């Protein structure tokens with residue numbers, strides 16, 4: 001059984017998509033164990049506890065608790081819930097913090113993130129706005145493992161979304177989000193079924 005933690009900062013719609021897929025039996029052998037947020041008002045915290053009946057934990061950050069000082073509190077919560085570096089999986093789902101190298105190394109290739117663009121294009125914040133301003137005709141979303149850079153780790157799955165002349169940041173974001181809700185559960189399922197192999201930068205999916 002794979003113990004799963006989801007880290008959120010906001011709405012948590014990707015978290016909901018993953019948890020629903022587990023609840024509906026589309027993803028097997030995964031035990032959602034804890035939802036953690038840096039933001040006490042994150043909407044997703046309520047659905048995690050009220051709809052999915054999961055333990056939730058807020059880990060507040062202040063100026064003193066940056067980088068690894070902050071992340072080691074997260075790691076301690078993960079371990080308390082059985083999400084260990086050996087056998088756990090950590091999904092970042094709109095978690096608005098950069099993960100420290102110590103955390104990344106500890107959970108090597110066991111932390112996933114979703115990004116609303118076709119990486120390596122448009123990393124960082126407001127990827128949909130960046131795509132519109134650049135004038136690309138196609139963008140999309142990417143699920144990747146987290147490495148020590150920003151949005152730079154090995155790519156697991158990607159899905160394209162067309163950009164129309166009429167698209168605004170909002171319309172494009174909602175089209176991409178719809179695809180995110182399918183891509184992230186698929187990635188977790190592949191991981192849980194042990195179908196993912198990472199060699200250097202490349203991720204191979206075994207069917």
Ligand code: GRF
Pocket residue numbers: 008009010011012013014015093094095114115116177180
């Ligand atoms: C998503 O667009 C995701 O790609 C990005 O942050 C957003 C989170 O949305 N990393 P939600 O909290 O899952 O609804």
